[in-house]
Amino acid sequence: MNKGIIAELLGIEYPVFQGGMAWIADAELAAAVSEAGGLGIIAAGNADGDYVKAQIRKAKELTHKPFGVNIMLLSPFADDVAKIVAEEKVKVVTTGAGNPSKYMKEWLAADIKVIPVVPSVAMAKLAERAGAAAVIAEGGESGGHIGELTTMALVPQVCDAVSIPVVAAGGIADGRGVAAALALGAKAVQLGTRFLVAEECNIHENYKARILKAGDTATAVTGRRLGHPVRSIRNQFTRQYAKIEYTDISDDELEEYAAGSLRLAVQEGDEKNGCFLSGQIAGLVTKKESCREIVQSLVSEAEKIIGGLEQWVK
């Protein structure tokens, strides 16, 4: 079945991306999503080049289907990782938390499809001019580092502003969200929170339990003062951060307070001091499933609502 312009462009079966979640999206998760017909994405996060290279090699062993690598542009290792994805001839690179322009030439020369996350129309236009194959318009309902606009407002405005395909992200966790995104003009979707509880997602069980019991108002945003707002599940970490954020604490001390909190959540399951990144849609995520079940149910639910996907994503 022809699943449209994005699937064709990337050689995948369904227009469903798994978000490149820092510390979380490893080769096993990415390969499982790609094997299920979506686009699995390894997160480079703040990891060094050796780690990312090893994850790429592992994913190549686990699947022959296309997968991507997400480069978090605030990482001190972004330059190294940018080189490695070109050397390893990764099919798709997504970027987050910044402007990837300085790497575009090298990536395009390596025949990589570059798909930046954009929080605004201006960034989407910039990405298109720089040679992006598509853009991911991510609304502030997402977990992790977020922009100002909501998915509902951002996606149609980006769709009207660029002629490359748009992938919608933020606040999508089931077939209704997929159908809504396509109705706004997107040609594909990216989900993070729903994949957190996938059987193939190697995070601490406490993290999965947090997501499974989260309701609609479970998340909060920290880090606005430093210019890097981050959405995560409310807990002692977010409450303490909120308490000190607008005191006379220095930027360095504030940064120091948050340093390591994501690792504590993902690897230690530290309910008090961990930063459990999550989107606002966590309330819809109520059961553990395989990546295959997740991808299949997203597609079949969306098809029930809007008919065959093909006519929406062509």
Ligand code: TUI
């Ligand atoms: O990048 C994400 N989500 C993330 S990155 C991350 S690790 C982190 N930890 C602490 C502080 C910051 C990051 C956890 N979650 N999503 C994609 C995304 N990109 N959302 C928003 C943006 C974005 C923001 C500004 C993209 C481009 C941009 O451009 C600004 C400019 O003008 O350069």
